[in-house]
Amino acid sequence: MMAAGSPGTSPAFAATSDAGGEPPVGTPWRSNNPALSGAFEPVFDERDDADLRVQGEIPAGLNGVFMRNGPNPCFEPDARYAYPFDGTGMIHAIFLQDGRARYRNRWVATDELRAEQQAGHRLYNSTFSPPPQANLANTNIVHHGGRYLALYEGGKPYELDGGIGTLGRFDYQGKLPGVMSAHPKTDPVTVELLSVSYDLSSGMLTYMRANRSGQIDRVVPFQAPWAAIVHDVALTRGYLVVFVCPFVFDWSRQGPPGLWEPERGAKVALIPRDAQHAEQVRWIDAPPFFHWHTINAFADGDRIEAVLPWYDSLSLTSHSKRLELHRLVIDIDRGVVHDEAIDDQPCEFGRVNDAYLGRRARYGYVGLRMPRPGEKPQIGAFEAIARYDLVTGSKTVHQFAPGLTVSEPVFVADPHGRREEDGFIVTFVHELGSSAGRFVILDARQLDREPRAVIELPRRVPAGLHGAWISASLA
Template sequence: MQPWHSDNPALAQAFAPVFDERDDTDLQVDGELPAGLNGVFMRNGPNPQFEPVPGYAYPYDGTGMVHALHLDAGRARYRNRWVLTRELQEERLAGRRIYNPTFGPPPQANLANANVLRHAGRIYALYEGGCPYEMDGALATLGPETFQGRLTGACSAHPKVDPATGEMLAVNYDLIAGTLEYMRVNAHGQVDRQVQFASPWPALVHDIGLTATHVVAFVCPLVFDFSRGPAAPAWEPQRGTRVLLIPRDCADPAQIQWIEADPFFNWHIANAHADGAVIEAVMPWHDGYGPGARKRLELHRVRIDTASGRVQDQMLDDQPCEFGRVNDAWLGRRTRYCYVGLRDPRPGETPQPGAFEAFARYDLDTGAKTVFRLPAGQTACEPVFAADPPGAGEADGYILSFVHAANDPGGLFIVLDARDLAAGPVARVRLPRRVPAGLHGSWMPTPAYGADQPRR
């Protein structure tokens, strides 16, 4: 792979791509990896192999590269691979970039760059502009996944897997047609619910929340009107935000409930749960998005009364944050703790959008906030929770992340105790080459018998 350099800020510093596919074993560990924490942490993100044309914008562009950090009995090894999409294979044959950035003219590619997760024993690299790509445990690309031909358009990049039922649930969107699609994939990997319906306007729905009975999402007033040009979104707050409530067993669009709310924008929902007729969702919350619109980024609690149609919006913290996560074993249930990437720039440093200087844990019962701040020059991305095998409580586990250090050709992987976040890493794994900032990832414990089957 021929290295190249770009002055585009979206391809510099923490976002500068890497050009090699590696297999590194017996990595140096500072501290001690927790006993029993055996499995693989995988994280996806944009990593263009060929230099893009002007207009490249993070995080919307760049073919996906999955980075995997395997932990086994206190030892660590690293592997990374590009997701071999059809479009990347075409570009490799041509020896140059063929496909244009997302917000440019056609053609565009399925980048498979936003997320990586395991469901029903299979690993998927996900991108909401196309179908998932299946990968094996060694990160070899097995091919596109259409779920026995049931998926005919794009799939959400951020489905959620219910830990109680094993179901994978998603809301897919089509900006050209202005439609949404509810899709439920059962614990065995088969689509058993698929309902298409009109969106109030062409809008992206990146993430969803689960309850025992509903999927909740927000259609925000970032409007994609293609009469204005290729994929030109505009912030139109006069439309408000629409709360989308889909019964988990939905078979007809008439069963879907819409509730009007004041305008806001969200990328992610940390978690949701139901308390009687009220659904509560905790999320990083933007008061606007797009050129000239984005001002505040905060952590909020949104309470939706499904009986009265009232929506209450409560700010939990005004410090900018993103990538909210919880212990995935508690998805869809009431959670006490939420973990985020926190903007906490050090004096004299220029923050780089999309990377975080700290992690925070919020106690949603007491309001307490615990922060671990990375050393100067270091940034991280999404905090992924890995359960502590001997533990049984919601907080019993670890926060995992790759770390980028400015001006350092090497990389880091850190393990923080979720019960004592401020204490700093219990272990640092030193990588011989840095890992660029990226998007979403998953902790995949070494499968035991029935590990991918539902709990009940």
């Protein structure tokens, strides 16, 4: 499964060397910035801990690795550091095999991080400060075409080995036209990787598709009506769906470069997955809204339904008033979009059973905001996980104890299951004020019950961004 070890040693628990020499290690520092404290306070060591203590029992047959990326600056950033835009990526991995658990973490050893480590201090500035800026490789990690890729939408991917050591920048043998999205979608049937990257100066979008072997076979640039963040996309059997929201970037402005301009409405781009030319992209008007992520989408005749966490606005200096779960229904023939609320309780980081991505899925899983008395919520750290029945709108909630927060819930299919809901929800858990951490395995079918397993970690894991489960059969 992972790098080879001594005879008779399971590879998942063998010692693993780091590509490119010794990994960087930071000198601890502290910050009062909310994006660098509490659940987001960085860690400064790189560990490899095997045979971790398990409360409960790891489900039988759950063999593989969970990897999660997220910002973890090595050196103290400048005063404009902001979540979720900044911070060098760190991968936290849990290897599971035959009921045993191992934890390992590594910074993504980007060229910029290595330069800073050699200099002994910060060389690069945060996103909204003057240049220079770094490729942070901090947002997501995917496994496709036999490669592990750490993704950041402001730069090229970094390839990792199976032990999360950094191999170097990856540009698809020179075929990647610039940067890559941090949120590609992998079709569970064709195993194609599809993404859209964006340029906040020109407003240019670029559709890219890689086949199951990891070779790019589509690159289609096309112009958006304005420069906007396109962090995530939605997938159907026939289309890649892009929502261009009216958070408009203009770098000639005095003050924040991005402003909310709801009078523009939103635009939906329908990209045929076999598209070869910009003229094949169809644009449809929609009511104004903002989103970071999509949960899922599917086509039903001439309609596309997409479910996503929906914001009423976005600002670089203040919070949105409303964050809700919505369903957008796109009528392709009529060229209209209907927006309906599913629930007004704030949620984010939605996932489905990946086998149903781009198909009709009944269940979606989200980080749910459930503030507790006396605790100050942090954006991107949630007090609960919810499973939504996307047919009835009902939800089942697993609320964590006071002081505990989680980020993205990831669905892991039960190797013995057959139904969509047969599986587990996994996530790192952060306990405020504790130096230790936890990795929790919940039963997706009985989400509100006690965890199936709690893996005790010798050191806390900060809240992060996106992750992936890679089965031992695929690694």
